[in-house]
Amino acid sequence: MTAVGATPVTAVACPSWCSVSQSTHLRELRWEGRASHWSDARSGDGWEIRHTSASDADGHPIEIEPKVYISTNGGLTLAGAEALALTLLATYEEATD
Numbered sequence: 001m002t003a004v005g006a007t008p009v010t011a012v013a014c015p016s017w018c019s020v021s022q023s024t025h026l027r028e029l030r031w032e033g034r035a036s037h038w039s040d041a042r043s044g045d046g047w048e049i050r051h052t053s054a055s056d057a058d059g060h061p062i063e064i065e066p067k068v069y070i071s072t073n074g075g076l077t078l079a080g081a082e083a084l085a086l087t088l089l090a091t092y093e094e095a096t097d
């Protein structure tokens with residue numbers, strides 16, 4: 001069987017922090033025209049942080065801006081807030097790397 005149209009994509013160039021499988025990315029490219037890269041979640045006492053970006057098959061960024069997602073379960077202890085702040089900074093640095 002021969003593919004029709006553009007060169008078939010068999011692998012997606014991911015950022016080093018991406019935890020999404022190649023098979024998921026190939027499906028995304030086929031149906032949405034882009035791969036959504038997601039980091040592993042970093043979590044602490046009452047909070048969780050992940051970040052994401054989107055690219056084409058070659059790893060070039062496309063129209064969607066990278067984003068950081070933070071979820072909390074309401075109030076944080078001071079220690080939890082400090083850990084969140086430090087982890088958020090580390091996540092930001094990874095996302096902008």
Ligand SMILES: [Zn+2]
Binds near residue numbers: 013018020035038
């Ligand atoms: Zn990826």
